[in-house]
Amino acid sequence: MNPLPATESPAAWVAWNDTAREGLHATLPELVEAQTRKTPDHPAVHYDRTVLTYRELGARANPLARLLIARGAGPEDLVAVALPRSAETVVAHLAVAKAGAAYVPIDIDHPQARIAALLASVAPHTVLTTAALAPQLPAGTPYLALDDPASAALLAVQDAADLAGADRLAPLRPEHAAYVIHTSGSTGAPKGVVVTHAGLASLAADHIERFGIGAGDGVLQFASFHFDCSVGDLLMALCSGAALIIRPRDCLAGHEVAALIERTGATHVTIPPQVLTALPPADYGTLRTIATAGDVLTAALVDQWAPGRRMFNAYGPTEATVDAVATEVSPARAASPAGTVPGTAATGIGPAGPAAADPPIGRPVVNTQVYVLDADLHPVPVGEEGELFIAGAGLARGYLNQPGLTAERFLPCPFGRPGARMYRTGDLARWRVDGELEFRGRVDQQVKIRGFRIEPGEVEAALATHPQVAHCVAVAREDRPGAKRLVGYVVPAAGAAPEPAALRAHLAARLPDHLVPSAVVVIDAFPLSRNGKLDRAALPAPELAGTATARAPRPGPEHLLCTLFAEVLGVTRVGPDDAFFDLGGDSVLAIRLAARVREAGWLLAPRDVFTLQRAAALADRLTPAPEPATEPAPAATNAGGPGLLTLSQEDIDDLTGEWANEF
Structure with a gap:
C-alpha cells in the first residue's frame, strides 16, 4: 500500500469510504423480475399515449429475449439497439439483458458515417431496429426489424414467461457485460465503455433510498438512451415499483418539459443543470425530488429549485456505472460550510476549480470508494487538490477492444483487496472537512460542454x-x-x-x-x-457578429427575434437573414431562445430554429402564447394507469441536435 503523508491521518477518508453493503449481487433481469413479482399491475413504462404495466413489460421483453437466444445471442455477445425513442426501446434493452447479452444503444440521428464506424467497432451479434431504418445500416449488418411481419410472427410463437437460467445459452452472472455506452475519445474515435451487471444493484439500492422512490411514483427519463444517465433512471424506476416516464423526442423547450411533468405527475427527475435553467418556475405539485448530473450545479440553481422539495447533486463517469458520488443540497449548504479548508493554489496538474460557493458533488454511493491522489498516487491531505480515482462494485470492465487505453485508465488499486482496480477520472477534486467532495476541474484537455464529455x-x-x-x-x-x-x-x-x-x-x-x-x-x-x-490563451476569439444586411428587421416578430438572437448568442448585431447556428448557436441556445420568446408572449418551437434558422423565416412561425390556465389540466387516463402523457408525437426526423437525442 502506498504510504500516507506523515501529516495525514487515514481516519477521515477511510471512514468516508465505508460504504460496503452485502447482498447486492444481481443482474438486471433479476432486479426487474423481482420487482415485477411485487407490483405486476403497476405502470412500469409511460411513453406518449402508451403505458405498460410491469407484467406487460415482461410479456413484451421475454419473447424477444427467447428469439435472440434462438438466433445465438448469449452472455458476452453484443446486441446493438437502433430504434426511435419509445417504450419499445426499453423493451428491447430489457430483452437483450434477459437473453444474457449486452445492449449497445445507437443514436439513429447521428451521421451515417458515425453509425457505420460504431457498428464496425462493436461488431454486434444483431442490430434491433425497424424496417424503415434497416436499409440505412451498413451492408452485411445482421439485424432484426422488430416491426417486420416476419419478426412479429416469430415473436408470437415465443413463450412470454420469464426465462430460467437453463433457457439461456450459458448462465448469466453479475460479472458479465450488461451494456456498452460510447463516450468521446481522445484518439479520434469514440470509446465503448463495457459496463457489467456487478454495480447495478448497488446503484439501484442507493438511489431508491437516497431519493425516496417507491411504488406508484413516476421517474422522468429525460436522458437519451445512449447516455448512461438513462440506465440510472431505468434502475430507479423498475427496481422500485415506480413508472419510467420517457420524454418524447420533440419535448425540448422548457415549457414543454414543464407540461410533461405536470401531465404525467412525475415525482422524480434527473436533469442537467443547463436544462433546469430553461424550466419555467412553477409549483410542480407532484415533483418531490430533482437530481442534477452531467455538469457543474451552481448555487443560484440550488437557491431557485431546492425550496419546497429535495434536491441532489450527483457525479460519475460512464466508467463507474452512472454515479459514483452524490449529495443532497439546499440553499443553506450551497456555500462551503464553516471549517472548510480554504482554497489552495493550483497544483500544477490543472486549472483552478470553480468558486467555493458552488455545491459539492458529494460522498461515495453504496459499495463505491473514491480517492483524491497526487501524481505519485498518494492520498493528499483533506482540503488539498488532487486527481479523483474511483473504485468499487460499479467499476466498468474497460474499453471495448482497447486494452492499451483500458490499462492506462484502469489501474491496480493500492487501497483495496488484492486484484482490485480503480479508475483514473482525469478530474480534479478535494475533500472538504465534512467529508464532501468538491469538483475542481480537469488534468487534461477534456472538457464538459452542456453536460457532454468532449x-x-x-x-x-x-x-x-x-x-x-x-x-x-x-x-x-x-x-x-x-x-x-x-x-x-x-x-x-x-x-x-x-x-x-x-x-x-x-x-x-x-x-x-x-x-x-x-x-x-x-x-x-x-x-x-x-x-x-x-499558446491556447492567445487564440483569437471567434467573430460572431451578424452581417450588415441591406435592410433593417421589420417591426413586430422579426425585430423581436433579431433582438433575442443577439441577446441569447451574445453578439452585438443580428440581421433578419443571419443564420442562428452560423453565429455560434447550438441546440441548448435554441432552447434558451424559445424560452425568451415565450417570456415575450410568443411561442417558438426549438425544432423550427434548427430547420429555418433565420429571423426572417421564423417570424411567420410565431404564435401568441396562451394565457396561463386557472386550473391544472386533468391527466389522461386509461386502463393501464393514471397520468398518461397526452402530448402529440410529431415527426421531426429533420431535427438534429444533442438535446433532441442526447438528453
Whole structure:
C-alpha cells in the first residue's frame, strides 16, 4: 500500500469510504423480475399515449429475449439497439439483458458515417431496429426489424414467461457485460465503455433510498438512451415499483418539459443543470425530488429549485456505472460550510476549480470508494487538490477492444483487496472537512460542454481529414461567463482558403451535433509560447457578429427575434437573414431562445430554429402564447394507469441536435 503523508491521518477518508453493503449481487433481469413479482399491475413504462404495466413489460421483453437466444445471442455477445425513442426501446434493452447479452444503444440521428464506424467497432451479434431504418445500416449488418411481419410472427410463437437460467445459452452472472455506452475519445474515435451487471444493484439500492422512490411514483427519463444517465433512471424506476416516464423526442423547450411533468405527475427527475435553467418556475405539485448530473450545479440553481422539495447533486463517469458520488443540497449548504479548508493554489496538474460557493458533488454511493491522489498516487491531505480515482462494485470492465487505453485508465488499486482496480477520472477534486467532495476541474484537455464529455482530439481528428486543412486544434472557450462553447481553429493547407461554414458542414457529416464546434476560425499560424508550444490563451476569439444586411428587421416578430438572437448568442448585431447556428448557436441556445420568446408572449418551437434558422423565416412561425390556465389540466387516463402523457408525437426526423437525442 502506498504510504500516507506523515501529516495525514487515514481516519477521515477511510471512514468516508465505508460504504460496503452485502447482498447486492444481481443482474438486471433479476432486479426487474423481482420487482415485477411485487407490483405486476403497476405502470412500469409511460411513453406518449402508451403505458405498460410491469407484467406487460415482461410479456413484451421475454419473447424477444427467447428469439435472440434462438438466433445465438448469449452472455458476452453484443446486441446493438437502433430504434426511435419509445417504450419499445426499453423493451428491447430489457430483452437483450434477459437473453444474457449486452445492449449497445445507437443514436439513429447521428451521421451515417458515425453509425457505420460504431457498428464496425462493436461488431454486434444483431442490430434491433425497424424496417424503415434497416436499409440505412451498413451492408452485411445482421439485424432484426422488430416491426417486420416476419419478426412479429416469430415473436408470437415465443413463450412470454420469464426465462430460467437453463433457457439461456450459458448462465448469466453479475460479472458479465450488461451494456456498452460510447463516450468521446481522445484518439479520434469514440470509446465503448463495457459496463457489467456487478454495480447495478448497488446503484439501484442507493438511489431508491437516497431519493425516496417507491411504488406508484413516476421517474422522468429525460436522458437519451445512449447516455448512461438513462440506465440510472431505468434502475430507479423498475427496481422500485415506480413508472419510467420517457420524454418524447420533440419535448425540448422548457415549457414543454414543464407540461410533461405536470401531465404525467412525475415525482422524480434527473436533469442537467443547463436544462433546469430553461424550466419555467412553477409549483410542480407532484415533483418531490430533482437530481442534477452531467455538469457543474451552481448555487443560484440550488437557491431557485431546492425550496419546497429535495434536491441532489450527483457525479460519475460512464466508467463507474452512472454515479459514483452524490449529495443532497439546499440553499443553506450551497456555500462551503464553516471549517472548510480554504482554497489552495493550483497544483500544477490543472486549472483552478470553480468558486467555493458552488455545491459539492458529494460522498461515495453504496459499495463505491473514491480517492483524491497526487501524481505519485498518494492520498493528499483533506482540503488539498488532487486527481479523483474511483473504485468499487460499479467499476466498468474497460474499453471495448482497447486494452492499451483500458490499462492506462484502469489501474491496480493500492487501497483495496488484492486484484482490485480503480479508475483514473482525469478530474480534479478535494475533500472538504465534512467529508464532501468538491469538483475542481480537469488534468487534461477534456472538457464538459452542456453536460457532454468532449475530447478535443476526436474533433481535431475529424477536422484534419478535410483536404484544405494543414493543422487544427479544438478548444473550449468561455468568452462570456457561463457561455462555454467549442471552437475549432484551422491553419489552411498551402494555397487553400477553406470556408468556416464548409468546415463545419464537413464535421457535421461525421460527428454528432455536440462535437461540432459552434465556430471555426481560419488563421495563418498558431500562436506559440516561449517554449514553442501552442499558446491556447492567445487564440483569437471567434467573430460572431451578424452581417450588415441591406435592410433593417421589420417591426413586430422579426425585430423581436433579431433582438433575442443577439441577446441569447451574445453578439452585438443580428440581421433578419443571419443564420442562428452560423453565429455560434447550438441546440441548448435554441432552447434558451424559445424560452425568451415565450417570456415575450410568443411561442417558438426549438425544432423550427434548427430547420429555418433565420429571423426572417421564423417570424411567420410565431404564435401568441396562451394565457396561463386557472386550473391544472386533468391527466389522461386509461386502463393501464393514471397520468398518461397526452402530448402529440410529431415527426421531426429533420431535427438534429444533442438535446433532441442526447438528453
